[in-house]
Amino acid sequence: MSSTPDVVSRDTSSIISPPLPDPLPAFDRPLKLGILASGNGSNMEAIAQAIRSGQLQAQIQVVIYNNPQAYVARRAQRWDIPSVLLNHRNFASREALDEQIIQTLQAYEVDWVIMAGWMRRVTEVLIGAFPQRVLNIHPSLLPSFPGIRAAEQALKAGAKVAGCTVHYVELEVDSGPIVMQAAVPVLPGDTADTLQARIQQQEHRIYPAAIALAAVPPP
Ligand code: GRF
Numbered sequence: 001m002s003s004t005p006d007v008v009s010r011d012t013s014s015i016i017s018p019p020l021p022d023p024l025p026a027f028d029r030p031l032k033l034g035i036l037a038s039g040n041g042s043n044m045e046a047i048a049q050a051i052r053s054g055q056l057q058a059q060i061q062v063v064i065y066n067n068p069q070a071y072v073a074r075r076a077q078r079w080d081i082p083s084v085l086l087n088h089r090n091f092a093s094r095e096a097l098d099e100q101i102i103q104t105l106q107a108y109e110v111d112w113v114i115m116a117g118w119m120r121r122v123t124e125v126l127i128g129a130f131p132q133r134v135l136n137i138h139p140s141l142l143p144s145f146p147g148i149r150a151a152e153q154a155l156k157a158g159a160k161v162a163g164c165t166v167h168y169v170e171l172e173v174d175s176g177p178i179v180m181q182a183a184v185p186v187l188p189g190d191t192a193d194t195l196q197a198r199i200q201q202q203e204h205r206i207y208p209a210a211i212a213l214a215a216v217p218p219p
Helices: 041-054 072-080 094-106 124-129 151-159 192-214
Strands: 031-037 057-065 084-085 110-115 134-138 162-170 176-184
Touching: 031 041, 031 094, 031 192, 041 057, 041 072, 041 192, 057 072, 057 094, 072 084, 072 134, 094 124, 110 192, 151 192, 162 192, 176 192
Parallel strands: 031 057, 031 110, 057 084, 110 134
Antiparallel strands: 134 162, 162 176
Protein backbone atom coordinates (compact mmCIF):
# COMPACT_ATOMS: atom_id res chain seq x y z
CA MET A 1 0.00 0.00 0.00
CA SER A 2 1.43 3.37 -0.93
CA SER A 3 1.88 5.82 1.88
CA THR A 4 -0.38 8.84 2.08
CA PRO A 5 1.25 11.80 0.40
CA ASP A 6 2.25 14.48 2.82
CA VAL A 7 -0.06 17.09 1.35
CA VAL A 8 0.32 19.45 4.26
CA SER A 9 4.07 19.54 4.37
CA ARG A 10 5.62 20.59 7.63
CA ASP A 11 8.61 21.87 5.71
CA THR A 12 7.79 25.50 5.20
CA SER A 13 11.39 26.50 4.52
CA SER A 14 10.47 27.39 0.97
CA ILE A 15 8.70 30.48 2.22
CA ILE A 16 10.95 33.20 0.96
CA SER A 17 11.48 36.83 1.66
CA PRO A 18 11.21 39.33 -1.14
CA PRO A 19 14.35 39.80 -3.21
CA LEU A 20 15.79 43.21 -2.49
CA PRO A 21 16.58 45.74 -5.19
CA ASP A 22 20.26 45.51 -6.06
CA PRO A 23 21.70 48.07 -6.11
CA LEU A 24 19.57 50.12 -3.75
CA PRO A 25 18.49 53.58 -4.92
CA ALA A 26 21.18 56.28 -4.91
CA PHE A 27 20.65 59.86 -3.69
CA ASP A 28 22.16 63.29 -4.35
CA ARG A 29 23.73 63.13 -0.92
CA PRO A 30 23.87 60.48 1.80
CA LEU A 31 20.71 60.15 3.91
CA LYS A 32 21.33 61.51 7.38
CA LEU A 33 19.94 59.01 9.88
CA GLY A 34 19.25 59.34 13.58
CA ILE A 35 18.75 56.00 15.31
CA LEU A 36 16.55 55.58 18.38
CA ALA A 37 17.31 52.38 20.29
CA SER A 38 16.68 51.05 23.78
CA GLY A 39 18.57 47.78 23.90
CA ASN A 40 20.87 45.48 22.03
CA GLY A 41 21.31 47.49 18.84
CA SER A 42 21.81 44.71 16.31
CA ASN A 43 19.63 46.55 13.79
CA MET A 44 21.67 49.71 14.28
CA GLU A 45 24.78 47.68 13.54
CA ALA A 46 23.22 46.04 10.47
CA ILE A 47 22.46 49.52 9.12
CA ALA A 48 26.01 50.66 9.89
CA GLN A 49 27.35 47.61 8.04
CA ALA A 50 25.13 48.27 5.02
CA ILE A 51 26.48 51.81 4.93
CA ARG A 52 30.09 50.71 5.25
CA SER A 53 29.72 48.14 2.48
CA GLY A 54 28.29 50.79 0.16
CA GLN A 55 24.89 49.11 -0.06
CA LEU A 56 23.07 52.00 1.67
CA GLN A 57 24.03 55.56 0.83
CA ALA A 58 23.60 57.09 4.28
CA GLN A 59 25.32 58.24 7.45
CA ILE A 60 24.32 57.56 11.02
CA GLN A 61 24.57 61.02 12.54
CA VAL A 62 23.68 59.98 16.08
CA VAL A 63 22.31 57.13 18.16
CA ILE A 64 19.89 58.19 20.90
CA TYR A 65 19.21 55.68 23.66
CA ASN A 66 17.04 55.90 26.76
CA ASN A 67 18.35 53.11 28.92
CA PRO A 68 21.78 53.64 30.53
CA GLN A 69 22.53 49.88 30.24
CA ALA A 70 21.68 49.63 26.56
CA TYR A 71 24.31 47.65 24.66
CA VAL A 72 23.65 49.82 21.61
CA ALA A 73 25.84 52.49 23.23
CA ARG A 74 28.83 50.11 23.17
CA ARG A 75 28.16 49.26 19.56
CA ALA A 76 27.93 52.95 18.62
CA GLN A 77 31.26 53.58 20.30
CA ARG A 78 32.88 50.74 18.35
CA TRP A 79 31.56 52.24 15.13
CA ASP A 80 32.66 55.73 16.13
CA ILE A 81 29.10 56.97 15.99
CA PRO A 82 28.08 59.68 18.47
CA SER A 83 25.57 58.46 21.02
CA VAL A 84 23.40 60.45 23.40
CA LEU A 85 21.65 59.07 26.47
CA LEU A 86 18.22 60.61 27.08
CA ASN A 87 16.94 58.71 30.08
CA HIS A 88 13.14 58.83 29.99
CA ARG A 89 13.09 58.79 33.79
CA ASN A 90 14.49 62.31 33.77
CA PHE A 91 11.57 63.73 31.81
CA ALA A 92 8.20 64.77 33.21
CA SER A 93 6.22 63.53 30.20
CA ARG A 94 6.53 61.66 26.92
CA GLU A 95 6.22 64.99 25.14
CA ALA A 96 9.10 66.47 27.11
CA LEU A 97 11.31 63.50 26.17
CA ASP A 98 10.28 63.86 22.53
CA GLU A 99 11.14 67.59 22.59
CA GLN A 100 14.64 66.75 23.74
CA ILE A 101 14.93 64.00 21.14
CA ILE A 102 13.98 66.51 18.44
CA GLN A 103 16.54 69.04 19.66
CA THR A 104 19.22 66.36 19.63
CA LEU A 105 18.25 65.10 16.17
CA GLN A 106 18.27 68.65 14.84
CA ALA A 107 21.65 69.39 16.42
CA TYR A 108 23.03 66.38 14.51
CA GLU A 109 21.24 67.46 11.32
CA VAL A 110 19.19 64.30 11.04
CA ASP A 111 16.71 63.91 8.16
CA TRP A 112 15.36 60.42 8.88
CA VAL A 113 14.44 59.00 12.29
CA ILE A 114 15.04 55.27 12.47
CA MET A 115 13.50 53.47 15.43
CA ALA A 116 15.40 50.24 15.98
CA GLY A 117 14.20 48.60 19.17
CA TRP A 118 12.99 51.89 20.68
CA MET A 119 10.79 50.81 23.57
CA ARG A 120 9.03 54.13 24.22
CA ARG A 121 5.75 55.33 22.78
CA VAL A 122 6.33 58.39 20.65
CA THR A 123 3.98 61.37 20.62
CA GLU A 124 2.67 63.70 17.93
CA VAL A 125 5.47 66.05 18.98
CA LEU A 126 8.13 63.80 17.40
CA ILE A 127 6.00 62.58 14.51
CA GLY A 128 5.00 66.17 13.69
CA ALA A 129 8.61 67.33 13.66
CA PHE A 130 9.61 64.68 11.11
CA PRO A 131 6.50 64.12 8.99
CA GLN A 132 6.72 60.93 6.91
CA ARG A 133 10.28 60.53 8.10
CA VAL A 134 10.03 58.23 11.10
CA LEU A 135 10.44 54.51 10.47
CA ASN A 136 10.16 51.55 12.81
CA ILE A 137 10.90 47.85 12.60
CA HIS A 138 8.71 45.29 14.33
CA PRO A 139 9.28 41.52 14.63
CA SER A 140 5.96 40.38 13.17
CA LEU A 141 4.02 40.52 9.95
CA LEU A 142 1.93 43.53 10.93
CA PRO A 143 -0.93 44.09 11.45
CA SER A 144 -0.65 40.72 13.24
CA PHE A 145 0.97 40.70 16.66
CA PRO A 146 1.71 44.33 17.48
CA GLY A 147 3.18 45.14 20.89
CA ILE A 148 5.77 43.35 22.96
CA ARG A 149 6.96 39.74 22.61
CA ALA A 150 5.71 39.38 19.05
CA ALA A 151 7.51 36.08 18.42
CA GLU A 152 5.93 34.60 21.55
CA GLN A 153 2.52 35.89 20.43
CA ALA A 154 3.00 34.22 17.03
CA LEU A 155 3.94 30.89 18.62
CA LYS A 156 1.01 31.00 21.03
CA ALA A 157 -1.39 31.67 18.16
CA GLY A 158 0.00 28.71 16.23
CA ALA A 159 1.14 30.86 13.33
CA LYS A 160 2.95 28.93 10.60
CA VAL A 161 4.57 32.01 9.11
CA ALA A 162 6.18 34.83 11.03
CA GLY A 163 8.35 37.71 9.94
CA CYS A 164 9.16 41.37 10.31
CA THR A 165 7.83 44.68 9.10
CA VAL A 166 9.34 48.09 8.44
CA HIS A 167 6.67 50.79 8.60
CA TYR A 168 6.16 54.52 8.90
CA VAL A 169 5.41 55.48 12.48
CA GLU A 170 1.99 56.73 13.49
CA LEU A 171 0.64 57.45 16.95
CA GLU A 172 -0.81 54.00 17.53
CA VAL A 173 1.97 51.58 18.47
CA ASP A 174 3.19 49.37 15.61
CA SER A 175 0.81 50.89 13.08
CA GLY A 176 1.41 52.97 9.98
CA PRO A 177 1.92 52.33 6.26
CA ILE A 178 4.15 49.36 5.55
CA VAL A 179 7.37 49.87 3.61
CA MET A 180 8.68 46.30 3.51
CA GLN A 181 8.12 42.90 5.06
CA ALA A 182 9.96 39.60 5.12
CA ALA A 183 8.54 36.24 6.09
CA VAL A 184 10.13 33.29 7.86
CA PRO A 185 8.72 29.86 8.61
CA VAL A 186 7.75 28.85 12.11
CA LEU A 187 9.46 25.49 12.53
CA PRO A 188 8.51 22.57 14.75
CA GLY A 189 10.26 22.92 18.09
CA ASP A 190 10.69 26.68 17.80
CA THR A 191 10.91 28.65 21.01
CA ALA A 192 10.33 32.39 21.17
CA ASP A 193 14.12 32.79 21.12
CA THR A 194 14.80 30.62 18.07
CA LEU A 195 11.96 32.23 16.17
CA GLN A 196 13.06 35.73 17.18
CA ALA A 197 16.60 34.92 16.00
CA ARG A 198 15.29 33.78 12.60
CA ILE A 199 13.18 36.93 12.33
CA GLN A 200 16.15 39.12 13.25
CA GLN A 201 18.23 37.75 10.38
CA GLN A 202 15.55 39.11 8.09
CA GLU A 203 15.33 42.39 10.00
CA HIS A 204 19.00 42.99 9.38
CA ARG A 205 18.53 42.24 5.68
CA ILE A 206 15.47 44.40 5.03
CA TYR A 207 15.92 47.45 7.26
CA PRO A 208 18.72 49.06 5.22
CA ALA A 209 16.80 48.38 2.00
CA ALA A 210 13.54 49.71 3.41
CA ILE A 211 15.25 52.93 4.48
CA ALA A 212 16.54 53.47 0.95
CA LEU A 213 13.16 52.72 -0.61
CA ALA A 214 11.28 54.98 1.81
CA ALA A 215 13.65 57.82 0.97
CA VAL A 216 13.09 57.67 -2.79
CA PRO A 217 11.21 60.85 -3.70
CA PRO A 218 7.71 60.17 -5.03
CA PRO A 219 7.47 60.50 -8.85
C1 GRF B 1 13.87 43.99 17.02
O1 GRF B 1 13.35 42.70 17.00
C2 GRF B 1 12.88 45.00 16.52
O2 GRF B 1 12.01 44.47 15.57
C3 GRF B 1 12.12 45.35 17.76
O3 GRF B 1 13.07 45.36 18.78
C4 GRF B 1 14.15 44.49 18.44
C5 GRF B 1 15.42 45.27 18.51
O4 GRF B 1 16.56 44.46 18.34
N1 GRF B 1 11.42 46.60 17.60
P1 GRF B 1 18.01 45.11 18.29
O5 GRF B 1 18.14 46.00 19.51
O6 GRF B 1 18.11 45.91 17.03
O7 GRF B 1 18.96 43.97 18.33
